[in-house]
Amino acid sequence: MKAAYYEGNRTIRIGACVPQDPKPDEVQIQVSHAGICGTDLHIFHGAMDARVSFPQVMGHEMSGTVEAVGEGVDHVRAGDPVTVMPLDTTLCDPADPYKHIGQHMKFMGIDTPGAFQGYWTVPGFTVHKLPGSLPLQHGALLEPLAVACHDVRLAELMAGEQAVVLGGGPIGLLVALVARETGATVTLSEISPYRVDFAKTLGLDAINPNETDLQAYVEDKTAGQGADVVFEVTGSPAGAATMTTLPRIRGRIVVVGIAPNPHPVDLFQFFWKELVMRGARVYQEEDFTRAIELADEGKLPLDALITEIRPVDEAQAAFERADRGAEVMKILLQLS
Amino acid sequence: MKAAYYEGNRTIRIGACVPQDPKPDEVQIQVSHAGICGTDLHIFHGAMDARVSFPQVMGHEMSGTVEAVGEGVDHVRAGDPVTVMPLDTTLCDPADPYKHIGQHMKFMGIDTPGAFQGYWTVPGFTVHKLPGSLPLQHGALLEPLAVACHDVRLAELMAGEQAVVLGGGPIGLLVALVARETGATVTLSEISPYRVDFAKTLGLDAINPNETDLQAYVEDKTAGQGADVVFEVTGSPAGAATMTTLPRIRGRIVVVGIAPNPHPVDLFQFFWKELVMRGARVYQEEDFTRAIELADEGKLPLDALITEIRPVDEAQAAFERADRGAEVMKILLQLS
Numbered sequence: 001m002k003a004a005y006y007e008g009n010r011t012i013r014i015g016a017c018v019p020q021d022p023k024p025d026e027v028q029i030q031v032s033h034a035g036i037c038g039t040d041l042h043i044f045h046g047a048m049d050a051r052v053s054f055p056q057v058m059g060h061e062m063s064g065t066v067e068a069v070g071e072g073v074d075h076v077r078a079g080d081p082v083t084v085m086p087l088d089t090t091l092c093d094p095a096d097p098y099k100h101i102g103q104h105m106k107f108m109g110i111d112t113p114g115a116f117q118g119y120w121t122v123p124g125f126t127v128h129k130l131p132g133s134l135p136l137q138h139g140a141l142l143e144p145l146a147v148a149c150h151d152v153r154l155a156e157l158m159a160g161e162q163a164v165v166l167g168g169g170p171i172g173l174l175v176a177l178v179a180r181e182t183g184a185t186v187t188l189s190e191i192s193p194y195r196v197d198f199a200k201t202l203g204l205d206a207i208n209p210n211e212t213d214l215q216a217y218v219e220d221k222t223a224g225q226g227a228d229v230v231f232e233v234t235g236s237p238a239g240a241a242t243m244t245t246l247p248r249i250r251g252r253i254v255v256v257g258i259a260p261n262p263h264p265v266d267l268f269q270f271f272w273k274e275l276v277m278r279g280a281r282v283y284q285e286e287d288f289t290r291a292i293e294l295a296d297e298g299k300l301p302l303d304a305l306i307t308e309i310r311p312v313d314e315a316q317a318a319f320e321r322a323d324r325g326a327e328v329m330k331i332l333l334q335l336s
Numbered sequence: 337m338k339a340a341y342y343e344g345n346r347t348i349r350i351g352a353c354v355p356q357d358p359k360p361d362e363v364q365i366q367v368s369h370a371g372i373c374g375t376d377l378h379i380f381h382g383a384m385d386a387r388v389s390f391p392q393v394m395g396h397e398m399s400g401t402v403e404a405v406g407e408g409v410d411h412v413r414a415g416d417p418v419t420v421m422p423l424d425t426t427l428c429d430p431a432d433p434y435k436h437i438g439q440h441m442k443f444m445g446i447d448t449p450g451a452f453q454g455y456w457t458v459p460g461f462t463v464h465k466l467p468g469s470l471p472l473q474h475g476a477l478l479e480p481l482a483v484a485c486h487d488v489r490l491a492e493l494m495a496g497e498q499a500v501v502l503g504g505g506p507i508g509l510l511v512a513l514v515a516r517e518t519g520a521t522v523t524l525s526e527i528s529p530y531r532v533d534f535a536k537t538l539g540l541d542a543i544n545p546n547e548t549d550l551q552a553y554v555e556d557k558t559a560g561q562g563a564d565v566v567f568e569v570t571g572s573p574a575g576a577a578t579m580t581t582l583p584r585i586r587g588r589i590v591v592v593g594i595a596p597n598p599h600p601v602d603l604f605q606f607f608w609k610e611l612v613m614r615g616a617r618v619y620q621e622e623d624f625t626r627a628i629e630l631a632d633e634g635k636l637p638l639d640a641l642i643t644e645i646r647p648v649d650e651a652q653a654a655f656e657r658a659d660r661g662a663e664v665m666k667i668l669l670q671l672s
Contacts, residue, residue, distance in 0.1 A: 098585050101610055154610075232603075240603060249434050255606040262600035267568075267576060270591040270615030274437055274490075277613045279606030 001030075001118025001336065004315040005055035010044055012316045013055065020121040022070035027127045029082060031335040033140035033309065034115040035061035036322045038169070043110065044319050052110060059116035059333070060086035060109035063130065063139025073124040081130040083142045084122055085288045088112060100284050107282075116312065118335050128288055131296045137309060138295050138302045140332050145300070146283040146291040147256075148174035152182055153287060154280045155229045155254045159183025162222045164214075164246050167233035167257060168195040168206060170305065170330050175231050175256065176204050177300050184229070187221060189214050189242075194327050202301050209238075215245045226251055226273075235259045243277075244269040253277040305329045337366075337454025337672060340651040341391035346380055348652045349391065356457040358406035363463045365418060367671040369476035369645065370451040371397035372658045374505070379446070380655050388446060395452035395669070396422035396445035399466065399475025409460040417466040419478045420458050421624045424448060436620050443618075452648065454671050464624055467632045473645060474631050474638045476668050477510075481636070482619040482627040483592075484510035488518055489623060490616045491565045491590045495519025498558045500550075500582050503569035503593060504531040504542060506641065506666050511567050511592065512540050513636050520565070523557060525550050525578075530663050538637050545574075551581045562587055562609075571595045579613075580605040589613040641665050 001017040022028040040058045042048055052058075066080045076082055086108035092099035099105060106112050108122065130139050152175060157163055163179045165172050168190030176188045176199070188199050188206040199206035207217060218227055226248030232239045235257030243253050244266045253275060269275060283291075294300060309332045310318045322331050337353040358364040376394045378384055388394075402416045412418055422444035428435035435441060442448050444458065466475050488511060493499055499515045501508050504526030512524045512535070524535050524542040535542035543553060554563050562584030568575045571593030579589050580602045589611060605611060619627075630636060645668045646654045658667050 098610070101585055101608070103585075235603075240601075241598070249437055249439075255603050257603075258607055259603040262577070262602045262604075264598035265576075265601040265603070266598045267571075267591050267593075267595040267601070267615075268598075270613065271594055271617050272437070272615070274434070274615045274617055276615075277606065279603075279608070279610045279612075281607050281610055 002312050003057055003117035004312055004333070006043060006052070006058055007055050008046065008049060010046070012319060014313050014315060017118040019119040022068050022121050024071040025073060025124045026070040026121055027073055027076060027124045028067040028069070028119055028121045029064040029084070029127070030067045031062055031064040031115050031118060031120050032136040033063050033332045033334055034059040035140045035144070036318060036331045036333065037061055037144070039110065041319070041323055044323065048110065057113040057117050058109050059114035060107065061140050061143040062115035062120070063136045063142070064120070064335070066127070067119060070124065075124070076127055076129050081132060081134070081136060081139065082127050083130055083139045084108065084115070084126045085128060085146070085283065085285070086114070086126060086143065087282060088123055088126065090123055101281050116315065116333060116335070128292060130292065134296050137306060137332060141302050141305060141330065142288070142291045142295060144170055145174055145178070145295060146287045147171055148178040149290045149294070150283040150287040151175050151231060151254050151256050151280045152178045153290070154278055155231065155252055157182050157184050157229050161185070161228035163187070163229045163231065164189065164218055164227045165231045165233060166239045166242060168192070168199050169233070171256060172231070172233040173199060173202070173305065173329070175233060177202065178294065180204070181294060181299060185221070187218060198329065202304060209242070214242065218246050222248070228252065229254065231256055233257045237263045240265050244275065247273065247275055249273045251275055255279045307331055309334050338648050339393055339453030340648055340669070342379060342388070342394055343391050344382065344385060346382070348655060350649050350651060353454040355455040358404050358457050360407040361409060361460045362406040362457055363409055363412060363460045364403040364405070364455055364457045365400040365420070365463070366403045367398055367400040367451050367454060367456050368472040369399050369668045369670055370395040371476045371480070372654060372667045372669065373397055373480070375446065377655070377659055380659065384446065393449040393453050394445050395450035396443065397476050397479040398451035398456070399472045399478070400456070402463070403455060406460065411460070412463055412465050417468060417470070417472060417475065418463050419466055419475045420444065420451070420462045421464060421482070421619065421621070422450070422462060422479065423618060424459055424462065426459060437617050452651065452669060452671070464628060466628065470632050473642060473668060477638050477641060477666065478624070478627045478631060480506055481510055481514070481631060482623045483507055484514040485626045485630070486619040486623040487511050487567060487590050487592050487616045488514045489626070490614055491567070491588055493518050493520050493565050497521070497564035499523070499565045499567065500525065500554055500563045501567045501569060502575045502578060504528070504535050505569070507592060508567070508569040509535060509538070509641065509665070511569060513538065514630065516540070517630060517635060521557070523554060534665065538640060545578070550578065554582050558584070564588065565590065567592055569593045573599045576601050580611065583609065583611055585609045587611055591615045643667055645670050
């Protein structure tokens, strides 16, 4: 079994995996698939060198099979297909309702070793059993799908509502798909022609705001009322400027994208229309449960989101392709 | 009876009031007191010339006594002390839950004639009866007090929570006072030394962020957790920058101040702490009802908020003093 070790300076070394026997309340997983996330690329760029350790085993979107369980673990057993909700909240106050974003939460694969290794040993409470009917490569999409479930849940999106998603990368697409599954009418706005075309192949109403007046489009589509919910998944100044132009009176905005700097925001629109905006980060237990249900129902085009699956030996090339980004959705590494 | 007519160019002419007999469903009020609001000053500056009519009778914070009622009005009668919730929603969809900010709502005193006249005839549904025990000059403060009640209600502020109010003008002060009445611990931030001192005389914990590190102060006061609720009542770039630095995880921000331009906002903090922000504008019926209750309980220092009461003949001088602003809270005009 192998592991991919990030050594800094955009370099990933492939080496032997060092299996860790599970201690009490831990689970050892034989990793099957693991996806490359935007955060992994951020690490690859060196932007998080101060937070990660060297060599860092990245990876937090995964699926696998239980290899062994430590004492006290009884919700899974050897051979079970599983995924991990990669938030190690061991050091958080158990009574904290928001420990998923708590100060002492450790994000596995960033703050601790991750899933780009053949055997991964994790706290038992992070392990979720998968339905036997779910392909393991789909299991590796559950983590970003749970992000989308969290975003849609915090939006309090309801069937029949009008949603606009700004940004059509993997998370934006998943948000759009989950919103559609919720029964909402969805408009996806994305400036990459490849991503617009890709979203259309999934049956989404995708438009390029560089070609179409998005505000007029949404106004027309909502009979002049404006959108019920806008998901800002770009993190860009354009997204921050656009997000307040689309909602109806008392409409909701969910901030999903990571904006590295403060962007100008039209606070007057918040006042004038009594808009509501909330940030959404990662997920909570119920979002992971919902993601597993949704994936298992088979209605989401998860296969289409997987651009390619490469053996872990090709991690360096896989990262470089993901980094170019132009015509890629999700790349999975195969660990075993 | 007289009226104050805004003629443009910072000029108010005093003339005769032209009483309008109440039509069906209307109420004619003999106006007692009417406050000068920031919006009135905005009109006085000429900033709303495109919206108002000339000559414009301003004024929407008032109290008075019913002079006569039109056919079909049975909730008040001649002689009753009253105030007006100055939102004429006649043209709104009656089923619209948000008609208080609806597209067809007319703000009385801006879009239609207001209260700076001896007799004011208004739609009956806007008239709220006052308790006989409430001094009429306090009745003229109910409108801004209802704004504060709306802000605190939309914040879902609860007893025991920590609130920070950015901005200590009349609305900021009323928000702080209502928040305190709700049982919250309140910190008021204000850069005017006069207003800081004034707030202290009301027993508020007021600090000047130019002298004290507000973020450190709030962190210390909340045992490192951050504030539950931040009210942004400045409309300024500094307020927009500060508002995201103070809340706890899942803390709430209420945008009350009117920001004329987009200001930089740290959207990353929304993502990171899952902050919630909502705009709040004017009030709804329950806020007016609550404001009347609160005022009648006599626990709010309403007398202290009234800097002076001047006869309507001195409206020009009163506006000029309010406009200088330095050492003024609320100036009332006496109409009868």
